[in-house]
């Protein structure tokens with residue numbers, strides 16, 4: 303059995319958290335290319351999220367998962383699968399991330415064991431507390447800002463959601479999500495998040511490597527107290 307993740311390793315992996323599926327890329331741009339660029343730019347974790355309109359299914363989905371998984375392995379960056387514990391096990395992922403409408407977090411924890419990361423999305427403090435009880439290793443809190451990437455996203459909460467969760471003394475590592483870019487990453491970190499996650503700020507950028515580099519630099523400078 304693999305040992306559970308150390309708290310410091312989780313916080314460090316969450317810093318510049320890139321999420322993508324095949325339908326998040328610019329027309330004609332391959333996801334493998336975008337991920338390779340993002341990793342070179344400094345992405346610290348990757349979540350494969352193949353969801354929404356035109357998402358791949360079955361064999362194509364599993365094959366792309368494997369290719370992206372191997373790229374992460376080459377860079378020594380954790381690879382997490384969104385909402386599919388079975389696929390996560392099949393491609394030897396480092397973890398699974400689930401939202402409130404996906405398989406229950408406690409059930410995913412039983413399936414993946416203690417050695418794989420379990421991330422759970424939370425909109426507010428009540429959902430965060432439930433995620434802690436279910437055995438989450440980290441929380442994905444959002445949407446912080448307006449996003450057009452997630453088809454059924456809730457109303458943006460602003461950084462208040464992060465502050466409210468920290469005010470309840472929930473110390474679990476937090477990655478913020480929704481409309482995050484290099485321009486607003488610093489205030490999210492100052493509000494109490496350990497890191498920021500982004501889809502479109504990197505996946506739709508003309509230069510994903512540069513976009514990831516800018517995002518990582520914004521997180522670094524705010525975490526250093528700049």
Ligand code: 3NM
Nearest residue numbers: 444445449451452481500501502
């Ligand atoms: N989950 P972008 S918001 C995948 O609120 C996802 O849980 C959200 O995409 C949540 O970085 C979101 O392009 C989309 O705004 C994030």
